[in-house]
Amino acid sequence: MATIAAAIVADSPRRVTEEGPWVRGLLLAIALGFMALFLWLPVSLVFTEALRKGVGIYLAAITEPDALAAIRLTLLAAAIAVPLNLIFGLTAAWAIARFDFPGKGMLVTLIDLPFAISPVIAGLIYVLMFGAQGWFGPWLAEHDIKIIFAVPGIVLATIFVTFPFIARELIPLMQAQGKDEEEAAILLGASGWQMFWRVSLPNIRWGLLYGVILCTARGLGEFGAVSVVSGHIRGLTNTLPLHVEILYNEYNGVAAFACASLLTLLALVMLAAKTFVQWRIDHPGNRV
Amino acid sequence: MRNRGVLPGFGPALGFSLAYLCLIVLIPLSATFIKAAGLSWQAFWETTTTPRVLASYRLTFGASLLAALINAFFGLVVAWVLVRYRFPGKRMVDALVDLPFALPTAVAGITLASLYAPNGWLGSLLAPYGIKVAYTPLGIVIALIFIGLPFVVRTVEPVLQELEQELEEAAASLGASRWQTFYRVLLPAIMPALITGFTMAFARAIGEYGSVIFIAGNMPMVSEITPVLIVGRLEQYDYAGATAIAVVMMVISFILLLVINLFQAWRARRELRGSV
Numbered sequence: 001m002a003t004i005a006a007a008i009v010a011d012s013p014r015r016v017t018e019e020g021p022w023v024r025g026l027l028l029a030i031a032l033g034f035m036a037l038f039l040w041l042p043v044s045l046v047f048t049e050a051l052r053k054g055v056g057i058y059l060a061a062i063t064e065p066d067a068l069a070a071i072r073l074t075l076l077a078a079a080i081a082v083p084l085n086l087i088f089g090l091t092a093a094w095a096i097a098r099f100d101f102p103g104k105g106m107l108v109t110l111i112d113l114p115f116a117i118s119p120v121i122a123g124l125i126y127v128l129m130f131g132a133q134g135w136f137g138p139w140l141a142e143h144d145i146k147i148i149f150a151v152p153g154i155v156l157a158t159i160f161v162t163f164p165f166i167a168r169e170l171i172p173l174m175q176a177q178g179k180d181e182e183e184a185a186i187l188l189g190a191s192g193w194q195m196f197w198r199v200s201l202p203n204i205r206w207g208l209l210y211g212v213i214l215c216t217a218r219g220l221g222e223f224g225a226v227s228v229v230s231g232h233i234r235g236l237t238n239t240l241p242l243h244v245e246i247l248y249n250e251y252n253g254v255a256a257f258a259c260a261s262l263l264t265l266l267a268l269v270m271l272a273a274k275t276f277v278q279w280r281i282d283h284p285g286n287r288v
Numbered sequence: 289m290r291n292r293g294v295l296p297g298f299g300p301a302l303g304f305s306l307a308y309l310c311l312i313v314l315i316p317l318s319a320t321f322i323k324a325a326g327l328s329w330q331a332f333w334e335t336t337t338t339p340r341v342l343a344s345y346r347l348t349f350g351a352s353l354l355a356a357l358i359n360a361f362f363g364l365v366v367a368w369v370l371v372r373y374r375f376p377g378k379r380m381v382d383a384l385v386d387l388p389f390a391l392p393t394a395v396a397g398i399t400l401a402s403l404y405a406p407n408g409w410l411g412s413l414l415a416p417y418g419i420k421v422a423y424t425p426l427g428i429v430i431a432l433i434f435i436g437l438p439f440v441v442r443t444v445e446p447v448l449q450e451l452e453q454e455l456e457e458a459a460a461s462l463g464a465s466r467w468q469t470f471y472r473v474l475l476p477a478i479m480p481a482l483i484t485g486f487t488m489a490f491a492r493a494i495g496e497y498g499s500v501i502f503i504a505g506n507m508p509m510v511s512e513i514t515p516v517l518i519v520g521r522l523e524q525y526d527y528a529g530a531t532a533i534a535v536v537m538m539v540i541s542f543i544l545l546l547v548i549n550l551f552q553a554w555r556a557r558r559e560l561r562g563s564v
Contacts, residue, residue, distance in 0.1 A: 118495025221392025
């Protein structure tokens with residue numbers, strides 16, 4: 001840390017809007033120390049613990065049938081939730097950013113609602129709707145449809161917790177861009193779909209991708225909401241985060257961290273993708 | 289639908305959005321309130337105010353408040369360093385701030401629990417001093433600091449970037465020390481964003497479940513947060529009890545969300561007036 005501070009000091013004579021070298025060094029040390037303690041140390045622990053008994057055991061832990069079933073279910077839930085929330089994000093942003101109607105502010109607030117609700121409560125609301133004692137419970141039982149403690153419940157819970165991500169990226173973006181280009185397209189004779197594919201979508205593609213990344217990251221990792229509706233049936237209704245919990249509670253630390261390391265890798269990939277997309281948004285001129 | 293300009297698709301877009309919002313969010317949410325309304329007032333009151341439930345509210349809100357305050361301080365320092373200073377690896381450090389958003393909460397949970405367990409990397413360093421983190425309320429605060437950090441950094445960063453250097457130069461040329469400039473000129477400008485970030489971290493911490501349950505130990509009256517209590521009721525098929533406690537939590541969360549929105553609207557209005 002001292003060398004970094006020294007390098008900064010040597011950089012240039014101090015200006016009035018800069019702190020002294022000791023203050024800079026101290027602030028850098030606090031910031032980096034805090035991040036090392038809370039972010040880097042946990043990530044390195046995941047991989048250390050996962051590989052503690054060697055690569056063979058690591059690979060065995062992530063390729064056993066229950067783990068593979070959990071990976072498949074996690075991907076399936078995200079593969080259904082993300083496209084549905086994508087369509088919702090596009091339609092909501094189109095209505096909100098391009099038209100005026102009464103209750104618009106209210107609608108924007110309601111879209112954010114799932115962020116303000118505990119994941120546990122997100123699971124609970126679907127149990128109250130579709131569980132055995134729920135509103136539709138008896139009807140569902142009669143027709144032999146299972147939602148709670150089955151895959152549909154997991155998908156619903158995932159949709160709920162990732163609901164706002166894409167819409168809340170697109171609404172401010174489309175509001176800032178204005179509607180001139182789209183109006184020009186329509187006035188020049190484009191159909192609605194032509195306008196959407198040729199004008200709207202190219203303009204919002206990076207913001208859209210950004211929202212999709214956030215939505216996917218959260219969808220792959222959701223725990224609380226899914227835990228309430230899943231029933232934890234191995235090989236059937238266990239997502240990867242739930243599988244991690246079960247292994248950990250069985251004192252199978254190496255296998256738990258092996259599966260956790262997959263989720264951590266996914267999270268790091270999402271972060272890299274997000275950083276790249278953010279860079280594209282900030283530097284719109286650069287063509288790759 | 290007349291006089292809406294030339295753009296097409298208002299009806300279908302709004303129609304689909306509203307239908308989806310109602311199906312996924314509003315109708316299921318209303319189920320909790322209707323279920324809770326089925327309880328008598330006395331039953332509701334008794335369920336939501338037993339000593340064990342009250343202890344869980346105190347712990348949940350107290351630990352969340354403490355974690356959000358700690359995040360407000362360290363988040364400000366991290367944002368300051370990331371905006372103002374140049375150092376090697378800065379881009380990667382900046383990208384990693386979002387790790388708690390991307391990392392599944394269960395992974396964060398087992399990792400923090402292992403780090404701070406008495407035989408863990410950090411727990412074994414603290415144990416000789418008699419400091420226990422894992423399976424105590426302190427562990428809950430640690431987990432909540434982890435998940436709340438990005439909120440403060442990401443709300444304060446853009447404001448710091450847009451601060452005009454002229455203000456600081458003016459303050460310095462009028463004889464203010466660096467600390468006075470920070471305290472009197474910069475901090476008031478950052479304050480609204482800092483409060484917003486603090487409130488978001490606080491709101492997120494209140495509902496947090498996955499990252500807390502592993503490190504908390506979940507002992508009734510000591511380290512049991514409200515979401516754990518709700519799950520416990522559900523596992524005993526006490527749906528009415530779970531719902532009643534959930535409604536209390538939701539009402540508090542909604543009030544927080546409302547306060548954030550009102551505060552931001554007030555801030556936007558004030559900025560608008562300031563720029564005229």
